[in-house]
Amino acid sequence: MSEPREDTAPPSAAAALMARRFRGYLPVAIDVETGGFHPATDALLEIAAVFIDMDSDGSLKRGATHNFHVQPFEGGRLDPTSLSITGIDPFHPLRPALPERDALQRVFREIRHALRAYGCRRAILVGHNAAFDLSFLNAAVARAQVKRNPFHPFSCFDTATLAGAALGQTVLAKAVTVAGLEWDPGSAHNARYDAQRSAELFCLVCNRLRDSHQAAEERARELGWFSVAGPAAEEPGADEPPLEAEFPPHR
Template sequence: MSEDAPNSATLSGAMGIAHRFRSFLPVVVDVETGGLNHQTDALLQIAAVIVRMDDAGRLYRAETHSCHVKPFEGANIDPKSLEINGIRPDHPLRIAYGEQDALGRVFKPIRQEVRDTGCTRAILVGHNATFDLNFLNAAVDRAGIRRNPFHPFGSFDTATLAGLAFGQTVLAKALRTAGMGWNGEEAHSAVYDAEKTADLFCEIVNRWDMHIGVPGRE
C-alpha cells in the first residue's frame, strides 16, 4: 500500500468513508410522489438514510430522517400514484410540512454528518436514483434552498449496481437474491424503501471491498 493512498479499512470509520468515496458522503434517499413528473407532480414524502463505516471499513445503515410533505401550490396528484404508495394527503392525522421546512429538517442532520466525516458533499444513493434526484432538485428549487448538501447531478444507482452484482434490477428481487429480507406490505413507504435500499447498497459495496479490494489499496 502506498504511503499517500491509505487503506480505508485502517482509518477511523468517520474519516474512512470520506476516503472511500472521494470525499462524498453516501446518503440513501427515497421519495413518494403524486406522479412521475418532477416539475408538475407533488413531492409527498422523503426519507434519507445516513450510511456510516465501521472501524473494519464495512458500511452499515445508520439513522433515518424523514418527513411527510405538503403538496406545493398547483401540484398535480395522480390517484394511481396514491393507490401505489397509500398516502392520503388530506388525512387529518398526517403531519406534513411545506417543502422548505421538510427539506430543512432532513438536510440539517445530513449537513452535520458531512462535517463530522470530513466529506465535502453528500451524494444521493437511490434505486433508479435519477427519479429521486430529479424530485429532490425540483423541490430544492421551488423552496429556494441555497445550501443543498447533495451533489446536484452525481448519484449512485442501486438498480445498476444490483444488476451488476446479482443480475437483478428490481429492488425486491435484488434483496432476495442477496439473501436479505423484503416485506411487500411495507413497500412504497419512503422510509422502508430507503432503508432497504441502504442495506442493499452497503451489501454490494462490502462484498466488492472484500472480494475485489478497496480502491486505493495496493
C-alpha cells in the first residue's frame, strides 16, 4: 500500500539543502518483517519505505510511506518463532501479498522519483538495527534479479546507534518513548509502523545536531571539500555512477 505521491516537488531551497545535507544521498527509512534471521534462506514477508523530507529551513520530517506484503519466495524458510512475534500468516487468503520482485520494483520506483525531486544521486537506508534490513533487502534484490537498486550497497544510518548515543537507549520502543514520540506496543513488529517510528527518530536526532552539522559543513568548505552549491551539484548527470567510482575500496 502506497500513500499518494505528491504532485508538487519540494521547494528548491529544501531540495538543495537535502542534497547537500547527506552528500548527495537521500535517507529512506526501511523496515522488513521476515520469516527468520537469515537473509539467504528466510522469506521476506513485509517491506515498508518511509521517506525523509526536508523543509526550507533545513528541518527533517517524516514523509510518505510505501509498504507492501510480500509472498514468500519458493523454498523460503518460515520460522514459527518469528511468525509468532510478527503475527503474520503468510498464506492467509485475504493477505494482499505481491511477488518479491514486484514489491521491490514498486518501492524502488517511488524512491527514484524522490531522488529526482531532491536532486540526490542515491538512497541510503535508515533502519533500526539497519544491517538486518539491508541484508534482507540486498538478498531479495539478488534473488529477484532486480537490476536498478537505488540504495547504497553497504552503508546505512542505524537508528539504534544514533539513539544510543543521543538518548541512551538502543531498543526502538524505549528510544521512541524517551524522545517524546508516540509508541503503541500493539502496532510494533509491523513494517509500516516500525519504519515510521524509525524515520521520526532519525529526524529528531538529526534536527538536534543541526548546529554541529552547520559548523562541520563550514569547516569542510574552508578545506575545499565541496562548493557552496554542495556535493550533489558538483557531479551533474551522476544519477547512478559506477559502483567502483562512487564507492572506492577502503584503505
